[in-house]
Amino acid sequence: MSVSRGVVFAGVFVVAGASAAFADPQTAAQLRDRALTDPTAYSVLESLTTQIGPRPVGTPAAHRAADWGVAKLKALGFKNVHVEAFAKPSWHRDAESAEVIAPFPQPLAVIGLGESVSTPPDGVEAQIVVLDNLNQMKSAAPDAFKGKIVVMNQPMTRSESGMGYGVAVAARSGESEAAKHGAIAYLTRSISTGTGRAPHTGATNYKDGAPKIPAGALGVPDADLLAHMAARGPVRIHLKLLSHVDPDTQGYTVSGDIVGSAKPDEIIVIGGHLDSWDPGTGAIDDGAGIAITTAAAHLIGALPHHPRRTIRVVMWGSEETEGSGAAYLAAHKDELSKFVLASESDFGSDRIYALTLPKGAFADPELAALPGVLAPIKVMADPRPATNAGSDVEEIQGAGVPVFSLAQDGMRYFDYHHSADDTLAIVDPEQLKQNVAAWAATLYMLANSDIDFRASAAAK
Amino acid sequence: MSVSRGVVFAGVFVVAGASAAFADPQTAAQLRDRALTDPTAYSVLESLTTQIGPRPVGTPAAHRAADWGVAKLKALGFKNVHVEAFAKPSWHRDAESAEVIAPFPQPLAVIGLGESVSTPPDGVEAQIVVLDNLNQMKSAAPDAFKGKIVVMNQPMTRSESGMGYGVAVAARSGESEAAKHGAIAYLTRSISTGTGRAPHTGATNYKDGAPKIPAGALGVPDADLLAHMAARGPVRIHLKLLSHVDPDTQGYTVSGDIVGSAKPDEIIVIGGHLDSWDPGTGAIDDGAGIAITTAAAHLIGALPHHPRRTIRVVMWGSEETEGSGAAYLAAHKDELSKFVLASESDFGSDRIYALTLPKGAFADPELAALPGVLAPIKVMADPRPATNAGSDVEEIQGAGVPVFSLAQDGMRYFDYHHSADDTLAIVDPEQLKQNVAAWAATLYMLANSDIDFRASAAAK
Numbered sequence: 063m064s065v066s067r068g069v070v071f072a073g074v075f076v077v078a079g080a081s082a083a084f085a086d087p088q089t090a091a092q093l094r095d096r097a098l099t100d101p102t103a104y105s106v107l108e109s110l111t112t113q114i115g116p117r118p119v120g121t122p123a124a125h126r127a128a129d130w131g132v133a134k135l136k137a138l139g140f141k142n143v144h145v146e147a148f149a150k151p152s153w154h155r156d157a158e159s160a161e162v163i164a165p166f167p168q169p170l171a172v173i174g175l176g177e178s179v180s181t182p183p184d185g186v187e188a189q190i191v192v193l194d195n196l197n198q199m200k201s202a203a204p205d206a207f208k209g210k211i212v213v214m215n216q217p218m219t220r221s222e223s224g225m226g227y228g229v230a231v232a233a234r235s236g237e238s239e240a241a242k243h244g245a246i247a248y249l250t251r252s253i254s255t256g257t258g259r260a261p262h263t264g265a266t267n268y269k270d271g272a273p274k275i276p277a278g279a280l281g282v283p284d285a286d287l288l289a290h291m292a293a294r295g296p297v298r299i300h301l302k303l304l305s306h307v308d309p310d311t312q313g314y315t316v317s318g319d320i321v322g323s324a325k326p327d328e329i330i331v332i333g334g335h336l337d338s339w340d341p342g343t344g345a346i347d348d349g350a351g352i353a354i355t356t357a358a359a360h361l362i363g364a365l366p367h368h369p370r371r372t373i374r375v376v377m378w379g380s381e382e383t384e385g386s387g388a389a390y391l392a393a394h395k396d397e398l399s400k401f402v403l404a405s406e407s408d409f410g411s412d413r414i415y416a417l418t419l420p421k422g423a424f425a426d427p428e429l430a431a432l433p434g435v436l437a438p439i440k441v442m443a444d445p446r447p448a449t450n451a452g453s454d455v456e457e458i459q460g461a462g463v464p465v466f467s468l469a470q471d472g473m474r475y476f477d478y479h480h481s482a483d484d485t486l487a488i489v490d491p492e493q494l495k496q497n498v499a500a501w502a503a504t505l506y507m508l509a510n511s512d513i514d515f516r517a518s519a520a521a522k
Numbered sequence: 523m524s525v526s527r528g529v530v531f532a533g534v535f536v537v538a539g540a541s542a543a544f545a546d547p548q549t550a551a552q553l554r555d556r557a558l559t560d561p562t563a564y565s566v567l568e569s570l571t572t573q574i575g576p577r578p579v580g581t582p583a584a585h586r587a588a589d590w591g592v593a594k595l596k597a598l599g600f601k602n603v604h605v606e607a608f609a610k611p612s613w614h615r616d617a618e619s620a621e622v623i624a625p626f627p628q629p630l631a632v633i634g635l636g637e638s639v640s641t642p643p644d645g646v647e648a649q650i651v652v653l654d655n656l657n658q659m660k661s662a663a664p665d666a667f668k669g670k671i672v673v674m675n676q677p678m679t680r681s682e683s684g685m686g687y688g689v690a691v692a693a694r695s696g697e698s699e700a701a702k703h704g705a706i707a708y709l710t711r712s713i714s715t716g717t718g719r720a721p722h723t724g725a726t727n728y729k730d731g732a733p734k735i736p737a738g739a740l741g742v743p744d745a746d747l748l749a750h751m752a753a754r755g756p757v758r759i760h761l762k763l764l765s766h767v768d769p770d771t772q773g774y775t776v777s778g779d780i781v782g783s784a785k786p787d788e789i790i791v792i793g794g795h796l797d798s799w800d801p802g803t804g805a806i807d808d809g810a811g812i813a814i815t816t817a818a819a820h821l822i823g824a825l826p827h828h829p830r831r832t833i834r835v836v837m838w839g840s841e842e843t844e845g846s847g848a849a850y851l852a853a854h855k856d857e858l859s860k861f862v863l864a865s866e867s868d869f870g871s872d873r874i875y876a877l878t879l880p881k882g883a884f885a886d887p888e889l890a891a892l893p894g895v896l897a898p899i900k901v902m903a904d905p906r907p908a909t910n911a912g913s914d915v916e917e918i919q920g921a922g923v924p925v926f927s928l929a930q931d932g933m934r935y936f937d938y939h940h941s942a943d944d945t946l947a948i949v950d951p952e953q954l955k956q957n958v959a960a961w962a963a964t965l966y967m968l969a970n971s972d973i974d975f976r977a978s979a980a981a982k
Contacts, residue, residue: 112626
């Protein structure tokens with residue numbers, strides 16, 4: 063994507079009224095333009111994927127990632143840089159394989175789902191039942207899948223907002239329903255919009271009241287392959303999904319501040335998550351979020367005058383299997399009132415197309431110039447109130463912290479997400495910079511304002 | 523791609539002169555239009571990838587593929603259907619792995635190159651040398667890579683014609699040059715235009731005069747990753763590439779005819795190759811070629827009147843590691859004079875954009891209407907003489923058989939070629955049908971003509 067610089071808009075800012083005294087859209091526009099040529103985000107992302115690589119919680123790499131985060135934030139001028147450790151049992155993948163035994167022997171691409179129980183060490187061999195959607199499973203007879211392996215071949219819809227994920231991801235936790243009907247294992251088509259064979263992992267959630275059976279994901283082509291085979295008659299496969307849980311591990315969340323010049327105790331909490339799945343190098347999920355928010359805050363920190371409020375970059379340590387959002391809430395319960403706003407960047411590295419704010423905030427004179435600052439980089443001011451701002455801020459949001467969100471183009475995100483193909487090779491450096499530009503300009507104006515977003519939302 | 527039907531052109535054919543008595547472009551146009559809605563090619567491809575899957579020479583799957591080919595050709599009405607076996611030692615992949623040991627431990631995606639020798643059973647561990655192109659290796663000092671593993675990170679250029687492959691593929695046989703300079707193993711960046719992590723295999727060729735060292739391919743992101751690491755200082759990796767050779771295996775080439783109505787002993791030899799590499803299911807390389815040529819010949823065979831000459835579909839049994847073209851020449855030496863033309867479809871399943879014929883053939887009145895038949899499906903008559911028509915017909919071409927070629931769009935072919943991502947999921951059924959349309963119309967007119975292509979080429 064090519065990004066226009068839009069300096070032609072600079073002239074409009076001088077007409078801002080007295081009530082927007084602190085807004086300073088001129089500096090926001092300068093930050094935006096500086097971001098479009100700033101190499102920091104790509105450099106941070108290259109460093110994380112190269113020097114750490116995959117970093118699931120509970121691995122040595124996750125520990126090294128925390129050290130990396132501390133060093134990176136310090137080097138980029140952040141203050142109060144520290145690690146917040148929390149207890150987090152961790153799931154670890156061991157040997158995995160799958161293959162068709164009969165009638166058409168061939169190997170299958172498979173990956174275990176996070177939190178899955180293991181098959182026996184030698185695996186299981188059974189006939190498969192291929193279903194097209196979750197509904198077919200729910201309406202099946204009680205013993206419909208007795209002794210069989212359920213293959214859920216429910217496809218996912220591509221969409222800019224990523225809403226297809228919300229619909230499709232239920233299939234990643236279908237094993238309990240399958241088990242209720244007698245299944246001995248469960249394989250879902252990867253929750254993916256792509257055509258690549260690399261299977262997409264992700265955490266599964268066992269439901270109460272059903273036996274825990276092993277659960278994995280097939281490559282998209284492999285799920286279709288089994289459907290094609292099953293259309294011809296009975297198919298037997300062999301499946302091995304081994305894993306273990308380490309109950310005594312810790313997650314590590316890294317934090318650093320660009321300290322506010324006037325109201326340092328009013329804090330805007332942003333960031334990404336530092337943990338990743340294992341098959342790729344965690345470039346778009348969520349090295350990009352780390353890189354974008356770090357680079358944006360760093361650009362603001364490098365200004366001669368910091369904005370009035372503090373900007374805090376948090377690298378949450380256990381998003382993929384949950385835990386870091388709740389740990390963050392627990393650790394910061396007593397200072398929640400200081401958190402004036404929160405958001406997370408956790409949807410890859412492609413262009414931002416919209417900003418949402420807490421209800422009523424766009425109407426505040428202090429932010430009147432913000433849409434004009436964002437328009438040249440093709441970011442809309444979305445008038446709907448922000449509702450969703452990332453998994454790691456859900457808990458503090460639930461405890462009353464207002465959120466904002468910069469919506470990214472998700473058209474290709476789920477081609478790669480949670481698979482081996484999530485690497486630096488799929489990151490477009492120009493779109494990454496546009497992300498930083500949108501974050502830097504937005505953050506600067508939010509941090510410079512005196513808006514009480516809790517009150518703003520409540521007043522309307 | 524959407525394909526226009528172009529029936530508006532039908533009117534022009536009635537003006538064809540007396541010398542084009544047999545050309546019958548009306549029927550060619552009907553074949554073209556029928557092909558655009560005919561499901562045969564996709565059905566053949568679905569069947570091959572589903573019921574056989576990967577089928578390297580020397581495997582049980584290759585044997586089953588030959589049985590499949592015989593059954594498929596018979597079911598589609600071909601005559602003289604038979605298997606031609608030939609001796610072909612075969613290379614087989616065993617355990618393979620690679621990982622960075624220091625300073626940034628993480629796993630790497632690697633695949634052995636066909637014909638590579640093995641590492642020791644436990645692999646090798648050594649420092650890497652990352653090079654950007656083959657030239658850097660040739661100009662290196664004699665001991666420049668002593669005890670090291672050479673990583674060749676030479677990228678490949680995307681192009682419609684696929685010409686980037688001809689330039690890039692030399693890196694897949696760089697191990698002998700590396701060994702001359704003391705290297706103990708060699709890893710090339712996958713010969714790929716994609717960003718996927720799945721590594722691309724392919725046969726390598728050891729050169730005389732150098733020790734044989736193990737050779738593999740890294741995923742594209744992995745080659746870049748090692749380059750990024752090496753830019754920071756020394757990097758050590760562990761590499762295991764195990765394989766074995768079975769000297770006593772056979773290749774199986776399948777053949778079937780649509781027998782000519784007037785001159786059955788004048789034969790047009792076409793086809794694809796039945797063998798494939800192992801990581802994918804061999805959908806575009808070369809199930810598609812099998813499917814396209816079989817479906818096109820089948821459509822012609824289903825006409826009430828066959829064209830004058832015989833159309834022979836050959837499913838060559840060992841293209842990937844060579845052998846089936848030479849075996850075909852050896853087995854058919856005595857009937858080469860019957861082969862009036864030859865061609866192979868072996869470049870995926872995307873749209874055809876040009877037809878090339880032997881020198882002078884487009885000027886023959888019998889083919890005057892052919893460009894008009896192909897124009898509605900956006901296939902150009904390329905005036906340059908055909909030079910290259912597929913690996914399996916190179917040997918008979920060398921022995922004097924004229925060739926023709928239907929050029930396919932290769933823009934995305936090398937994103938998938940020889941990797942796990944070569945599956946049915948990447949095949950566009952509409953473009954596949956356009957291929958069949960171009961082949962059916964072209965074949966029909968060539969097979970109906972009396973043109974002596976040897977003489978035609980010699981006369982100009």
